[in-house]
Amino acid sequence: MAFKNGNFKNLIVLLVIVVLCVIIITISFKQSNIFQSLRTVSLDFLNPIQEKVYSFFNPLLKFFLSIKNYIDLNQKIELLEKENASLLKDYAENINLKIENNALRKLIGLEIRKDYDTVPAKVIGYYDSKWQSEIIINVGKTSGVYEGMAVVNEKGLIGIIIASAEKSSQVRLLTDPQSSIGARILSSRKLGVVEGGIDKLAYLNYIKISEDVFKGDVLITAGLNDLIPEGILIGRVSKISIIPTSPYKKIVVDLFADFKEVEYVLVIKGLKK
């Protein structure tokens, strides 16, 4: 017998596991429901431990982030001052427009816009590889959070819930290559789709070459999906280029929300009743 006893045992164990893995990969690639429920079970199982581990390491992460932020502090202050001045002007205008809009809506019998019903959540996990960008949050089905709901923070849209367990949920970030959200250019009202890229950037796709888009244009959600309300801020057009072989423009979007610093988020459950 060429094999030593121990070697043979190892080889058998390996073969069994390899066959098992190949079966699992095949079933998983067909997006079977078995793994969706297994995913939710493991999210629930890990949730309490993960929350504690995340809280434990959070000060260390914050420390690293503060060093990174300190390096480009001056540039950030300059940008924020400019943005603040422009926002103050817009704010005053918006208040007047809101009052005017509500008055006009009342006049023509339309319902006044309602606020959203939201659930606050804490980020307890983060996964960022070449093929995916996801976070895990500490709310789930028990708080009324389900697949497809939008996740936002004070800066804008973060992503969409893709798996919801009892007490935690998986959120696909806008930079994930599989992320795809209907978007509208605020100024021209044109529709496009914001999709993630493998280079961790977000792109506004399906905007024809003949259509006008300008650097700095603000993008909001289009509201084509019932679970993602219209008008949530997404980002700003940062680069526009034309590819000779494509009928569409290549538009890079600078997202408002900074995923690296996301700590608390809100899940939008729908309009307030």
Place this chain on the structure above:
Amino acid sequence: MKSFLKFAHFLFVLICVIIQISFIEHLRIFFISIDLILVVVIAVALFDGGVYGIFYGFLAGLLLDLVTSKIVGVNALIYSLIGYLTFKIKELGLKKTILNYIILIFFFSEIDILLYSGIYYLFSLQSSSAKLALEMIINPVCNILIMFLVFPLIKAGTVKKEEIGFVYKD
């Protein structure tokens, strides 16, 4: 005592999966890419044996896949293969020196990245070659550094008998 140690190592692997998801993945923001589970699986295969390397690699990979990955089973397959290969290399007469461990971690880190990318490529998921190249440089270096933390923890209590000559004495 021996089975208690194996159980302790199993718990350690589970903790490492949680640390990987909750903390280490965040470090990618600072271009630090560490595969803690890979290092632990190699350590277990070296100090506990091949079966444990394969089995713990499978469990840790499966859990990681379930919580984070697009395709379940990829990490489970890669980690169990690495567990087995590590043990085979040890069986071929790998000397227990730090340099050998460094080479082993470097080699398997590269294998891990290439296998993972290869499997995803087979499933038609795109990949950025520039990012892959960057990861192939950063990841092994970070894994080697983390090895100095993980190896002593797994090694503690497992090699005493071997060192005083009870195990391999004919």
